[in-house]
Amino acid sequence: MPYTFTVNGTSTTVDTPEDMPLLWVLRDVLKMKGTKFGCGVGACGACTVHIDGRAVRSCMTPVANVSAPVTTIEGLSEDGSHPVQQAWMELDVPQCGYCQAGQIMSAAALLANNSDPSDADINTAMNGNVCRCGTYMRIREAIHRAAASV
């Protein structure tokens, strides 16, 4: 089936099965590898993208259900200048880095709705994003830093 939706500002049409998750449409059909696969069951957050500005797990989102604009890590900014991306680099957050695209997308969605999140707000917004390497303390600090610069 052909499906048309907007990714990072560009209208895109793909021809895939209706139940194919957005994650695999992005990665294997549109060849956008920034969105990551970690569990496929909505339990790790590695695949987080924005749909209509909300943080969504793309591994649990069938392509047929995508009816609003999608933003992926590749489209968060043109050049890595988003305050969250900047804070992540300034604080040297990543270890293996594999979770960080998803972490950044969750953090950016949080800050878009809450310009000064408390630690409790961060816990709630970020608890679905696993970092197997354990960079949580730096992520928390980086969200506070990005909030200060928005």
Next chain:
Amino acid sequence: MKANTDTTLNRRTFIKVTSLTGGGVALGLYVGTREGRSQFGPPPPAPTPDVYITIKPNNRFTIIAKNPETGQGIKSALPMIIADELDVDWNQVDIQQADLDPKYGRQIEGGSTAIPSNYTTMRQVGAAARAMVLEAAADLWNVPVDQLTTASGVVHGGLGRQATYGSLADAVSRLEPPDITAVPLKDPADFKIVGQPVPGVENFQMVTGQPIYSIDVEPAGMLFAAYHKCPVFGGVVESANVDEIRALPGIQHAFVVDADPDGSGRASGVAIVADNWWVANNARQQLQVDWDEGPTAVENTTRYNEQAASLSSRASEAPAGGGRGVANIGDVEAAFADADQVLEAEYYFPLLSHAPLEPMNSTAHFKEDGTLEIWSPSQIPGLANPARSAGIENDAATMHLVRSGGGFGRRLYSEYDIEVAAIARQVSEERMEAGLPTVPVKLLWTREDDMHFDMYRPAGYHFFKAGLDADGRLTAFRDFVPSVASVVPANEFPRGFVSNFMANSIPITPFSIPTGALRAPSTNGVSFVMQSFIDELAVAAGADPMQFRLDLLANPVPEPQPAGGRGGRGGGFGGGGFNASRAAGVLEAVRRMSNWDAVYPTMGNGRGIGCAFQFAHAGYVAYVVDLTAEGNGQIRVNNVWSAVDIGRQIINPSRSRNLVEGGFIEAMSHMMDWEITIEGGAVVQNNFPEYQPTRMAHAPSSIEVEFVLSDNSPTGLGEPSLPPAIPAITNAVFNATGERIRRLPMKHDGYRWT
């Protein structure tokens, strides 16, 4: 280990210089013979120089990162050492990942060995290159070398003379290289890059979503494969409905792959190949396979547990002979009889899966000419088994090393390389038969595959007994381990600090689950049991647990040299000898940092602090943990203090702190929720919902890290930061609640993080 020596080098090592077409010069090591080649079989007949530094005319420097990167930061650490001795600025450096090539010697990420085995060599490479640049400038200006200085890739010769290294590259290429071992090294006090917090070299690519991971590799025309194996270890495919699978929409290939247990070690399964991975993997729902499950199908965790319990009646048996891996010093039984107090306790920790966030995968292209090109995320890359699996000679295979999303020891086993090699060959042959060009194939496992087909951290059953005299001094210590490929702490503290010490083991059979190294192998579980039982002894002795450990460390007990020798104590590979004063050093540091002496007496009633230390992989780490037990088993870790002794030099403090924080967070996963159990010879847990990692809300508010600099060669930190975090937490739980945690994961006893 002493500074300025390195066992991987010998006198046939020298610098090799090559001038580059288009300008510039490449400097590398030429090594006649080198140890540590076992990864590749015998050394090649004519070794080529391994280029580490390229000096370009525009005064930029390309430095090779020789080892695989899984998140431990080695991609920056080794080049930082070269760049510092070369005396260039970090922002003048471009880093290039090496391919797998014997000329680089060992290219392994494991055992926290990269720093100790490369530190001196990398310094010498950088220093030798700088010496040659200086010589070229001295010739140019006709002045003695000792009147020249360098900074930021520029040679200064007084009287306003200066020359960039890049402008001297041609002259350098005509010089006779110096003896690498004779080149003076910097005074570490003058390091400009080493010791500075240098951010990860690929942070920009990571935060902008660029395709830098193994799972992202996609050479033109690539197809995607799923591989369906028998859930029972060792089970093989008898038949499968591959014709029906092949007829499904989007499926390009479907075939059975035979087991190759005696060759490459490949497991049998069904490969399904499609234009995208989701379609290939989804077809597994339609797959019908008749398995021959084999003998492992009768095994389960309950049986292992029952056998462990029944074997415990033999805990007092002395080890037979003076065998390796066991210990029998003095006479523990006599000492128990004389003791004022005797304590016994049973401890347990389960099998664990590594669960790096990027599931296992690998990409390979079997070509028309019979060669195989592999893009591998392995921590210990090698060509032999993939080549064998594809039915070709080693030298017909090449391998690129690709960054991976976490290792933790999982990628020390490379079944994905072996599987993709066979799948890629079959795909290419089917295509060639159909008159089509060959294409690359990516094999990707699901998270469920990853959890079902791991090399698990072995479980540990420990039956302890110890004796204390009337003054609360430890007189005898015994550990009995019914073993499922378990670690027996035969050389662990308190051995060497108690007159009577015994550690013995009897295997549980059958046990056929594949086991392997997980971050800090051997001590990741053993630290929990040993440092917890030591804590029990301190409490029984009426002592402060911190002081009890320090008193033991201050009173070594010389032991008669046993038959069979004692080997390096603790720490698994990369261990080396235990140094009590370094252990005491990190304990004293966390005691001060946490204000232990003032705080400990005030604890209890739901607030507790605990301590533990561990010697692992040549490093010493101690923790103090402050936590709150909020009732109903809810545990909140508040503050953490960590002291670390990994020698005289921290290469990259930002990365080192990150590794301590990460080790602590991983320890929290190990102890609260993680557990692999076996039913019918297969793993029960499937995915993160049944194997919950530590999450943001559980992370402590702070982890304060102090590096205790001791006069020892720098060693790695990826592993030692993890093990003592577990007992520091469980000891703090006891301090807060009076409940002693003797089995992991803690969730079974009603605990959870909050």
